Amino acid sequence: MTPKAAFNLIPLAAKQLLRHRVRTLLTVLGIAAGMFLYALVESMQTAVSRTTAVQASDVTLVVYRENRYCPSTSRLPLYYEDEIRRIPGVREVIPIQITVNNCGASLDIVTFRGVPPRQLARFAPEIQVTEGSREDWERTDDGALIGENFAARRGLKPGDAFEAAGVRVTISGILTSPNLQDNDVAYVHLPFLQQASRRGLGEVTQFNVRVEDPAHLEEVAAAIDATFKTAEEPTHTQPEKAFFAQAARELIELTGFTRWIGLGAVIAVLGLVANAVLLVVRTRIRENAVLQTLGYPDSAIAWLVLLEGLLLGLAGGLIGAGSAMGFLAISRITFGNEGQVMSITPDPGLFLSGLLLALVLGGLASTYPAWMAVRRPIVESLRT
Amino acid sequence: MENDQDILIRCLSVTKQYKKGENLVTPLDTLDLDIPRGDFLAMMGPSxxxxxxxxxxxxxxxxxxxGSIEVxxxxxxxxxxxxxxxxRARQVGYIFQLYHLVPVLTAFENVELPLLLDDLKRRERREKVEAALSLVGLSDRMHHFPRELSGGQEQRVAIARALVADPPLLVADEPTGDLDRExxxxxxxxxxxxxxxxxxxIVMVTHDPKAAGAASRTLHLEKGQLLEAVS
Structure with missing residues (x-):
């Protein structure tokens, strides 16, 4: 069979599928449900991986109180900032007070990061204010610069006020940042948050440190911890992503478990397509024999059966993976633990891989039915 | 005696056997048969x-x-x-008693089926299908689905499908067996x-003597043997 002949048979396979509209619709919906689940689980896994996988180019360290994992229990003296700044290899440091509305696992975490307003631009020049004004935020004591995901999730815009964790702020601007966590938090003035959350003015939750050379990340972390080893509040310093992985390890374990759900969805899709195509082959034994009588070789008959599986997979994949991406785009789900947040965002790459997987599953599930379709003698099939 | 060049089909000592349960069935037993080019042959015989x-x-x-079969x-x-x-795709067109058209395809698309495997352009396929449907007198029904056609029209679509690749040989299994007289x-x-x-x-199997009368020659088979030939 030539490629042109293979192409010519696509409309025939599509029309054959439309012959049993209800069965085809139910199969496609089943595949779509499976691929929806798969795409959601994979999106969650991708979010975890993006947030926790330490890369060679990472330059940010988090200095936390040793043996503490929650923002409410990590308390470090503000004066550590100057000492950290003096350690060789440190490029920039910023003290951060963190207040969250929920310290446990949650799907809607509001995280306030209190920082010295004029230091933020120096520490994180990659943060861009897309709406409102950074200057306005620097001038306004109760102003907040909020991440774009957070703004979209809550429907907030500059000038709006909102309250969470007992802290009421007015939005001065919306920010976007390549550092994904920034897009889900609200930056406020450090003194304002320390007072509003009833924490002492001289105390912060953590220090974020940027190093000169990513190759010396571990070395600088060790130097920081060594500096405060005998201090009243010893520190534990690690790369930002490793810190997240440790702080939210239970959540990550839970997310890892969802892989089984994804695998279950994939197996369900495989079974569903195989069942549907097997039914098709069984009800069309004579019709396939007629095509063989007309001169269709075994490869063409098998291709027609495979095509039906592929088209079912394609339709189910488009609907399932597409609606998962749509759902994520609309719902802007953020989940997190201990004040660390992860956004589950729609990803075109995941959509394409979901679509490809659905196609592969469709083809795979049709292989046995395709073999069934060509193995019977024509004369025997014509008699059925 | 026919000249060898005039013979399209030559069967020599053709035997067909298959097992049915424990029994060995022999529907054809050392059959010899020559069918000249252009012949319209009817084959009759009991079930x-x-x-x-x-x-x-x-x-x-x-x-x-x-045995051997040369076509x-x-x-x-x-x-x-x-x-x-x-x-088969080049040399033979098969006409079934029950037409066996694909119900979700129009008359045009059903006739087009054998051509889908060829590397023809869409326009070339269309011309061939239209010519075949015109030959069977169904040019005005080419976009109708089988359910919108009478039995006779469906069989004519099936004949157009058998003809569209222009094979020299047509075989028909009871082509009128499911149709009214007209x-x-x-x-x-x-x-x-x-x-x-x-x-x-054309080689046609029929039970109907009137249908056999339309052929130029009739062969009678019984128990896998050729009994007689009637011109």
Missing amino acids: GSGKTTLLNLLSGIDQPTS DGVAIHALSRRALAAW SADAILGLLQTLSREQGKT
Whole structure:
């Protein structure tokens, strides 16, 4: 069979599928449900991986109180900032007070990061204010610069006020940042948050440190911890992503478990397509024999059966993976633990891989039915 | 005695056997048969006499247990499954008693089916399909679905499908068996025209003496043996 002949048979396979509209619709919906689940689980896994996988180019360290994992229990003296700044290899440091509305696992975490307003631009020049004004935020004591995901999730815009964790702020601007966590938090003035959350003015939750050379990340972390080893509040310093992985390890374990759900969805899709195509082959034994009588070789008959599986997979994949991406785009789900947040965002790459997987599953599930379709003698099939 | 060049089909000692449960069935037993080019041959005989088996062997959808079958010089009994499919696509058109049209395809699309495997342009396919449908008198029904056609019209679509690749041989298994008399006469007239004007060699199995009367020659089979030939 030539490629042109293979192409010519696509409309025939599509029309054959439309012959049993209800069965085809139910199969496609089943595949779509499976691929929806798969795409959601994979999106969650991708979010975890993006947030926790330490890369060679990472330059940010988090200095936390040793043996503490929650923002409410990590308390470090503000004066550590100057000492950290003096350690060789440190490029920039910023003290951060963190207040969250929920310290446990949650799907809607509001995280306030209190920082010295004029230091933020120096520490994180990659943060861009897309709406409102950074200057306005620097001038306004109760102003907040909020991440774009957070703004979209809550429907907030500059000038709006909102309250969470007992802290009421007015939005001065919306920010976007390549550092994904920034897009889900609200930056406020450090003194304002320390007072509003009833924490002492001289105390912060953590220090974020940027190093000169990513190759010396571990070395600088060790130097920081060594500096405060005998201090009243010893520190534990690690790369930002490793810190997240440790702080939210239970959540990550839970997310890892969802892989089984994804695998279950994939197996369900495989079974569903195989069942549907097997039914098709069984009800069309004579019709396939007629095509063989007309001169269709075994490869063409098998291709027609495979095509039906592929088209079912394609339709189910488009609907399932597409609606998962749509759902994520609309719902802007953020989940997190201990004040660390992860956004589950729609990803075109995941959509394409979901679509490809659905196609592969469709083809795979049709292989046995395709073999069934060509193995019977024509004369025997014509008699059925 | 026919000149060898005038013979389209030559069967020599063709035997077909298969197992049915514990029994060995022999629907055709050492059959010899020559069918000249352009012949319109009817095959009659009681049920189980082997006429449909012979038709299946001549059309290349079944293989003999022993003996040889040559069609236009090609020993089809020795062809591989794949080569036989390619041979069928070029050399033979099969007309079924129950038409066997694909219900979700229009008359045009059903006739187009054998051409989908060829590397023809869409325009070339359209011209061939329109010509075949015109030949069977269904140019005005080409976009109708089988459910919108009468039995006679459906059989004419099936004949157009058998003709569209322009094979020299047409085989028909009870082509009028499911039709009323008037429609049956129209189909037989069409087959006669195809034999006479298009030079097609037609082998038709029938139980109907009137249908056999439309052929130029009738063979009688019984218990897998050729009994007599009536011109």
